[in-house]
Amino acid sequence: SYELTQPPSVSVSPGQTARITCSGDALPKKYAYWYQQKSGQAPVLVIYEDSKRPSGIPERFSGSSSGTMATLTISGAQVEDEADYYCYSTDSSGNHRGVFGGGTKLTVL
Amino acid sequence: EVQLLESGGGLVQPGGSLRLSCAASGFTFSSYAMSWVRQAPGKGLEWVSAISGSGGSTYYADSVKGRFTISRDNSKNTLYLQMNSLRAEDTAVYYCAMEGILTGADAFDIWGQGTMVTVSS
Numbered sequence: 001s002y003e004l005t006q007p008p009s010v011s012v013s014p015g016q017t018a019r020i021t022c023s024g025d026a027l028p029k030k031y032a033y034w035y036q037q038k039s040g041q042a043p044v045l046v047i048y049e050d051s052k053r054p055s056g057i058p059e060r061f062s063g064s065s066s067g068t069m070a071t072l073t074i075s076g077a078q079v080e081d082e083a084d085y086y087c088y089s090t091d092s093s094g095n096h097r098g099v100f101g102g103g104t105k106l107t108v109l
Numbered sequence: 110e111v112q113l114l115e116s117g118g119g120l121v122q123p124g125g126s127l128r129l130s131c132a133a134s135g136f137t138f139s140s141y142a143m144s145w146v147r148q149a150p151g152k153g154l155e156w157v158s159a160i161s162g163s164g165g166s167t168y169y170a171d172s173v174k175g176r177f178t179i180s181r182d183n184s185k186n187t188l189y190l191q192m193n194s195l196r197a198e199d200t201a202v203y204y205c206a207m208e209g210i211l212t213g214a215d216a217f218d219i220w221g222q223g224t225m226v227t228v229s230s
Contacts, residue, residue, distance in 0.1 A: 001171055052214070
């Protein structure tokens with residue numbers, strides 16, 4: 001079955017740039033989406049179609065994709081950005097089956 | 110305001126059944142695909158199933174195919190997940206999510222608050 005691979009954890013100091021990667025064989029053909037989930041809350045979409053930012057999401061959140069890797073970048077990370085981040089995509093089989101990455105715990109301290 | 114409200118979770122024995130509901134409000138329900146996503150305690154997100162706006166197309170993760178059935182009643186603005194032959198590993202918070210109402214993309218724009226399903230004897 002199709003898998004998306006993320007690092008389990010990333011740690012930065014406030015004001016630094018955090019980068020979270022997501023690798024998957026179908027990413028050259030399929031968009032990546034990124035979700036932020038804070039403790040006890042439902043996920044929130046922060047990046048869609050590789051690099052687009054929904055209304056209301058701070059400009060410090062950006063996304064990119066190249067080859068089999070998508071990257072979520074948080075420029076000037078703030079304490080309130082501490083959360084779990086998940087990438088999401090679909091496989092390339094045409095079955096419209098979604099898959100989430102394992103998640104990355106971002107620590108900002 | 111766009112809202113999704115799940116219900117129907119609870120404690121069920123292994124091998125049992127449960128039906129989850131997701132009531133939608135604040136938008137034209139039939140215009141948007143919907144999905145169920147679950148999260149086992151302390152674990153990551155897992156996509157479970159999706160359904161097109163008309164209900165004519167459905168999709169399932171391998172882990173639930175043949176046991177779960179997704180459906181929708183557009184006249185009642187409600188999404189369902191019928192879960193049969195439940196296993197301990199199905200224990201999770203189940204979220205309903207809708208695609209594209211804010212972004213126009215195949216993204217889960219709006220999420221419900223989740224409903225907990227516990228499979229245990």
